[in-house]
Amino acid sequence: MNTGKIRVLDLQRSVTAKNDEIAAALRDRFRRNGLFVVNLLSGPGAGKTTLLEKTVQALEGKLRCLVLEGDLRTTNDADRIAGSGADAIQIVTNGVCHLDSKMITSALEGVELDAYDAVVIENVGNLVCPNSFDLGETVRVVVSSVPEGEDKPAKYPFLFEGAEVVLLNKIDLLPHTPFDKEAFWSAIGRVNRSVLRLETSCTTGMGLDGWLRWFQGRAAEWKTAGRETE
């Protein structure tokens, strides 16, 4: 076998560039509609869907929400949201461990975004994979829960680094576990100083008022900002 001419191609090409490009187009579209978009991230079972059920119930008549539900296999989560009174679209990833911007684009095909003030995208429950994929969101919110232990921010700093809000959920379980709250928050503070720290229980409702205030305030602010840039 004769060998050919060896050529070394030196490059600097981001592996996620294509996803980022589609995400940028989504972000433009969201901004044009004055839509506040949250990418909701957490490990499996931290309470994302429960939080969203409570959120859409509390905001009914105040804010028109659309929820996109990422799930590996089932449509249960979207059914739960629809049962709480908001529009929900299920994105079944068929085993893929994260949502990407292409999935969001196809899920929104034909959807009248004018009909909404806010979109929440519940990502697939996974601490690592969704992090690499921009979805065109306005902000990232991370939910971490007491049973997962206080070491998650130290183990997965990249997840917490880019969040505008971190919710520590299931605080009703604090009396029953040796969870070290101080270690949890200080590990987050080290990589993300400006993060809003909230502590909630979606079962007792504790702390949800702070979350709802932030959500409504931020969505309203975004709507005005979007209009002003037109």
Add this chain to the structure above:
Amino acid sequence: MHELSLACSIQEIVEQEIGRRCGGKLRGRVPSLTVRVGSMSGVEPEALSFAWDVTREQGPFPEAHLEIEKIPARALCNRCSRAFLLEESNGECPSCGVCPFRIVEGRELEVRRIVWEDDES
């Protein structure tokens, strides 16, 4: 496993770069390519290697060996400006202890080099 989607993206980049250099029609062989993976990229190098071995089989360059250059996360202390490696530091600045820092390196996920053996005579 998100490494599989990333391996597909790497495959696309390889095909684009080589296609661009031979008028769209792929030719030659790719003995190796180099990808930089930051420790804060959320990508597991071993998982990416495995995903690549699955992906390359189905592509035009099944021989392409993936070399991964691991980039450790480098942080800069906000108080004293000392640079330190996050993994070696127990999550705090070695000079002033627990204090805020920012991560300046370690998020990389990029194709840096493709070795292409052009067989056109």
